Amino acid sequence: MPNQNLINLRERITEIDEQLLTLLSKRSDIATEVAKTKLALHKPIRDEIREAELLSALIEKSNALGLDQNYIARVFRLIIEDSVQKQQKWMNQELSSTDSSASRVAFLGPKGSYSHLAARAFGHSHFDKTIECSCHRFDDIFEMVETGHAEYAVVPIENTSSGAINEVYDLLQSTSLSIVGEKIMPIEHCFMGIKPINLDEITTVYSHPQPFQQCSQFLSKYPHWKIVYCESTAAAMEMVYNEQNSSHVAIGSEAGGQIYGLNLIEKVPTNQGQNMTRFVVLHRKPKTIPLHIPTKSTFLMATGQHAGALVEALIILKNHNIVMSKLESRPMKGNPWEEMFYIDVQANLISEEFQEAITHLKSETRFFKVLGSYPVDGILF
Numbered sequence: 001m002p003n004q005n006l007i008n009l010r011e012r013i014t015e016i017d018e019q020l021l022t023l024l025s026k027r028s029d030i031a032t033e034v035a036k037t038k039l040a041l042h043k044p045i046r047d048e049i050r051e052a053e054l055l056s057a058l059i060e061k062s063n064a065l066g067l068d069q070n071y072i073a074r075v076f077r078l079i080i081e082d083s084v085q086k087q088q089k090w091m092n093q094e095l096s097s098t099d100s101s102a103s104r105v106a107f108l109g110p111k112g113s114y115s116h117l118a119a120r121a122f123g124h125s126h127f128d129k130t131i132e133c134s135c136h137r138f139d140d141i142f143e144m145v146e147t148g149h150a151e152y153a154v155v156p157i158e159n160t161s162s163g164a165i166n167e168v169y170d171l172l173q174s175t176s177l178s179i180v181g182e183k184i185m186p187i188e189h190c191f192m193g194i195k196p197i198n199l200d201e202i203t204t205v206y207s208h209p210q211p212f213q214q215c216s217q218f219l220s221k222y223p224h225w226k227i228v229y230c231e232s233t234a235a236a237m238e239m240v241y242n243e244q245n246s247s248h249v250a251i252g253s254e255a256g257g258q259i260y261g262l263n264l265i266e267k268v269p270t271n272q273g274q275n276m277t278r279f280v281v282l283h284r285k286p287k288t289i290p291l292h293i294p295t296k297s298t299f300l301m302a303t304g305q306h307a308g309a310l311v312e313a314l315i316i317l318k319n320h321n322i323v324m325s326k327l328e329s330r331p332m333k334g335n336p337w338e339e340m341f342y343i344d345v346q347a348n349l350i351s352e353e354f355q356e357a358i359t360h361l362k363s364e365t366r367f368f369k370v371l372g373s374y375p376v377d378g379i380l381f
């Protein structure tokens, strides 16, 4: 016979839990109202400043109430994450009911940049009509898609010579968008000019610092060339076109140069034989990829800070026979001494083994989020 005191106490807990549920449901309804307002105001769903203010106020209050602040931070991060997901889902439904036939693709401009070429290649291979949305900054690209001003974003994530593009990794931490494709583009630098000339006729070379760095060995053979740094390879090509001086050339892509009416003079060898950039395609809704298509998935996780925490998480992948193809880490937003891990695996979100691994990983990590499953190298399903 259970003790009456215990029964009474449990009744009180049950009652409080029910009140918590009602409050969570009320909070969630208000979040949908917030999403409606944001859609009307063209604002993105996620507001990191508001989240940080909310969390620090709650942590302060939790101290005063004698509650553990890590526990409170974890609980409220989960509540906020759920609220963001719900709002994004609601916004997706609204936007898909007013979808236009043309697809808008956002990328880092200006036109003629390598990102533009990647966005264009993606658009051409998937839609009848693409509207190109050139943006000045990476966060503008994410915002365009989050707010429904564009359907897809094409952003570079890593380059074989210069490594990870940290700004993009950091934006992936807080975005509500999903990765739905990847595209690996060879980056071939070319001398582009207003007419074909011999290399010894060149006097001035325009480009972005990166191509200069990537081609430095070849360029050192021509020490008399004047080097002029520009904001982008596209800006360099525009400059050469505007000057109409045949001894001035730009280093950029052949296709980018054609946009500015320039001709290919010669390809420029890079110091490292193969120069490639991997782009990812982002969309508001995740895609389901059939199991027979070779698929990759990317997820984020933050492990606990005890010894061997990362190893334990990776062993879960091994135990489920999941091959990891990439591991990157970046400081966690709002918590710079903790690391967020970005992991690419050769697995499909709908596969049984990956689902099982996810269940285990969720129980072993402090934060876990799948960014998406997508066909290997470029084919958007």
Ligand SMILES: C=C(O[C@@H]1C=C(C(=O)O)C=C[C@H]1O)C(=O)O
Pocket (backbone or CB within 6 Å): 031, 034, 045, 046, 047, 048, 050, 051, 054, 079, 080, 081, 083, 084, 087
């Ligand atoms: C509800 C909002 O949207 C998002 C969700 C939040 C929350 O659930 O508290 C806070 C900020 C936003 O990232 C909001 O902007 O207030």
